[in-house]
Amino acid sequence: MSVDSRDTVGCETDSDAPASVMGRAMRKAMFKGIFTMPFVAALIVILFLVLGHARVSETVTRFFESLVYTLLIGVPSAVVLTWMSFKWTTRMGSLILPLQALVLIASATIGCLMAALVLQWIGVYSSSFYWREFRTSYPFSIVITLVVGLTLTTYQTLRQQLQFTTLALRTKQVEQERAYKLLAEARLSSLESRLHPHFLFNTLNSIAALIPRDPERAEDTVGKLASLLRFSLAANQTGFVPLAQELKFVRDYLEIEATRFGARLQYEIEVPETLMELKTPPMALQSLVENAVKHVVAQRTEGARLHIEGRRDGDVVRLEVTDDGPGFSLDAVAPEHGLGNLRARLELLFGDRGKLFVTRRDSLTVVGLEFPAEL
Numbered sequence: 001m002s003v004d005s006r007d008t009v010g011c012e013t014d015s016d017a018p019a020s021v022m023g024r025a026m027r028k029a030m031f032k033g034i035f036t037m038p039f040v041a042a043l044i045v046i047l048f049l050v051l052g053h054a055r056v057s058e059t060v061t062r063f064f065e066s067l068v069y070t071l072l073i074g075v076p077s078a079v080v081l082t083w084m085s086f087k088w089t090t091r092m093g094s095l096i097l098p099l100q101a102l103v104l105i106a107s108a109t110i111g112c113l114m115a116a117l118v119l120q121w122i123g124v125y126s127s128s129f130y131w132r133e134f135r136t137s138y139p140f141s142i143v144i145t146l147v148v149g150l151t152l153t154t155y156q157t158l159r160q161q162l163q164f165t166t167l168a169l170r171t172k173q174v175e176q177e178r179a180y181k182l183l184a185e186a187r188l189s190s191l192e193s194r195l196h197p198h199f200l201f202n203t204l205n206s207i208a209a210l211i212p213r214d215p216e217r218a219e220d221t222v223g224k225l226a227s228l229l230r231f232s233l234a235a236n237q238t239g240f241v242p243l244a245q246e247l248k249f250v251r252d253y254l255e256i257e258a259t260r261f262g263a264r265l266q267y268e269i270e271v272p273e274t275l276m277e278l279k280t281p282p283m284a285l286q287s288l289v290e291n292a293v294k295h296v297v298a299q300r301t302e303g304a305r306l307h308i309e310g311r312r313d314g315d316v317v318r319l320e321v322t323d324d325g326p327g328f329s330l331d332a333v334a335p336e337h338g339l340g341n342l343r344a345r346l347e348l349l350f351g352d353r354g355k356l357f358v359t360r361r362d363s364l365t366v367v368g369l370e371f372p373a374e375l
Contacts, residue, residue, distance in 0.1 A: 037074045040148055041066040044140075047208050061124075068118055069137065073111030073145055077104055081153060097230055100153055101146060108145040112138050139211055146222060147204050154229045206259040221259055224252040231282070240279035243310065247271060250286050250308065257293055264303025265293065271310035278317060278373060281349055285310075287342045288321040288367050296325035296365075312373055320368035327365040330358050339367075346371060 044066040048054035054062045080103050088096055116133045119125050125133050203225055210218035231249045247269060258265050289308065296304045307322040333340045339356065346354030346369060354371045 036152065037070045038067060040074065040144075041070040043204075044070070044144060047205060050205065051209055065115075065119060065124065069111060069115045069141060072114045072118070073107050073141060076111065077107040077145070077149055080107070081149070085153065085157065097150065097226070100150065101226065104145045104149040105142060108141045109138070111145075112141050139215075140208065143207050143211065143218065143222060144204065147207065147225060150226060150229050202260050203256055206256070210259065217259070221256055224256050227252050228256075241282045242276065243271065243278045243280045244276040246280050246282065246285050247276075249283070250289050253286055253289065254293075254306075257297075261293075261297055261303060264301075265297050266303070266305040267308065268305075269308045271308070275310050275312060275317070278312075280317070280319070281345060281371070284342060284345070284369060285319050285321075287338050288319070288369065291339055291367065292321050292323045292325070295328075296323045315373050316370050317373045318368055318370045320366050322361070322364050322366045324363070325365050327360055328358060330356065342369070 041063060045054065045059060045062045048062055049056065049059070081100055084099065084103065085096070088099075092099075112134055116125070116130055116137070119133065120127055120130055203221070207218050207221050207225075210221065228249065231245065231252075251269070254265065254267055285308070289306065292304070292306050297306075304323050304325065309320045309322070311318055330339070330343070333343075343356040346356055350371050354369070356369050357367075359366050359368075
């Protein structure tokens with residue numbers, strides 16, 4: 001529900017930008033956050049309809065109630081988080097995320113209390129139902145506020161970062177090669193940290209479904225989603241991460257997807273301990289796993305079992321994801337596709353020593369990547 005501004009290494013920080021430019025950017029970011037709130041309210045109504053918590057005949061009433069909650073929670077969150085992000089993110093980095101979560105929890109608590117009062121005042125509920133309404137709406141409001149707020153904050157952080165990087169490069173008139181390199185890094189960071197809307201919607205849907213029947217697992221899933229966001233912010237500041245961190249990111253991603261697919265998604269990870277400290281491009285292995293989940297697990301009623309393997313052959317590291325899908329050719333992968341982007345990343349980072357490959361092995365599809373072991 002807010003946006004942020006942080007520049008990549010080698011560019012002006014947000015404190016170096018002209019005050020007028022920063023002021024306009026903050027106002028624009030704040031208004032964009034506020035304008036998304038009717039869409040969030042509509043998303044909440046859709047979730048209620050899908051989960052059976054509302055009837056189609058109640059759609060208009062439910063949308064009005066959701067809009068009241070969204071405005072009373074979202075407007076303070078957008079104002080405070082936008083100001084906080086522009087002022088503190090450059091200094092604090094990924095440590096800003098816990099502070100943002102606390103602000104969202106406080107906004108959700110106060111907003112729920114106020115929304116229940118407003119709905120009581122306009123006659124939607126009687127005064128005797130005040131605390132009952134608060135107790136019913138509060139858990140959903142906390143989860144939805146955290147998921148939507150942290151997701152939008154992270155996404156808009158990267159988008160705004162890309163814009164300020166471009167502005168800083170134009171202002172300084174950096175030589176052409178340097179400008180290309182920094183812009184490529186900014187686009188790469190934005191790509192690595194973006195979580196697709198369909199994944200976020202499915203995660204939010206799964207969390208909402210878990211709240212009444214398994215609140216502990218719902219809380220655990222929220223924690224894993226926050227971990228994904230933290231990793232994407234931290235990875236944005238460094239070119240490579242230890243393979244152990246990448247594997248944790250992959251496990252969190254798979255556990256979140258498991259709340260959606262259940263027994264249809266089975267996986268095993270086979271990576272020796274000797275490789276755990278090896279430096280790897282962030283979210284590279286996750287891109288292979290996401291491709292298998294999206295195009296194999298999600299497309300079949302029986303699901304699939306994924307085998308994730310890592311090994312070192314001399315001075316080359318190979319990371320592979322194996323499934324029993326029909327296979328495909330890399331020649332058919334569009335440049336804007338996830339694997340197309342990954343192939344471009346490997347070329348940018350390693351030249352001809354970084355490769356993405358697809359092969360068939362014992363009637364199984366193997367999608368893998370290789371890159372130098374010593375960076």
